[in-house]
Amino acid sequence: MISxxxxxxxxxxxxxxxxxxxADLAKQTGSKIIFLSVIxxxxxxxxxxxxxxxxxxxxxxxxxYLRQAAEGHLEEAEKLCKKKGVQSSMVIRTGHPVEEIIKxxxxxxxxxxxxxxxGRSALKAAxxxxxxxxxxxxxxxxxxxxxxx
Numbered sequence: 001m002i003s004x005x006x007x008x009x010x011x012x013x014x015x016x017x018x019x020x021x022x023a024d025l026a027k028q029t030g031s032k033i034i035f036l037s038v039i040x041x042x043x044x045x046x047x048x049x050x051x052x053x054x055x056x057x058x059x060x061x062x063x064x065y066l067r068q069a070a071e072g073h074l075e076e077a078e079k080l081c082k083k084k085g086v087q088s089s090m091v092i093r094t095g096h097p098v099e100e101i102i103k104x105x106x107x108x109x110x111x112x113x114x115x116x117x118x119g120r121s122a123l124k125a126a127x128x129x130x131x132x133x134x135x136x137x138x139x140x141x142x143x144x145x146x147x148x149x
Contacts, residue, residue, distance in 0.1 A: 005111065
């Protein structure tokens with residue numbers, strides 16, 4: 001039986017699609033959803049975003065900027081769940097996405113991980129995104145539902 005679903009999301013179109021699948025599944029099974037967004041700092045060279053690149057033309061620490069973006073798309077996901085009558089919560093972590101997804105799944109004792117096939121990865125030609133590939137190829141005890149683009 002499925003009672004807890006972990007949905008790993010990065011705000012991409014595929015992630016949004018996976019949120020919809022998870023919300024529908026949770027409604028059918030009476031499950032709770034945990035939305036997880038991971039801030040991956042390994043790809044950043046500098047510690048701030050140039051002023052011209054920010055919408056309000058301020059220099060912000062990059063982690064704060066990414067945290068705000070993550071909060072925004074997680075709040076959208078929670079609104080969808082509320083609309084469908086599904087209980088949900090959100091978690092934002094900093095670290096390596098594959099490792100953080102697995103840690104949260106273990107910590108929360110989920111019954112299913114839902115993840116999009118592609119995210120905001122630079123590997124656009126890959127069949128699966130690098131994070132999705134990493135999660136499904138780890139030796140984990142959780143079933144993984146991969147939502148295609």
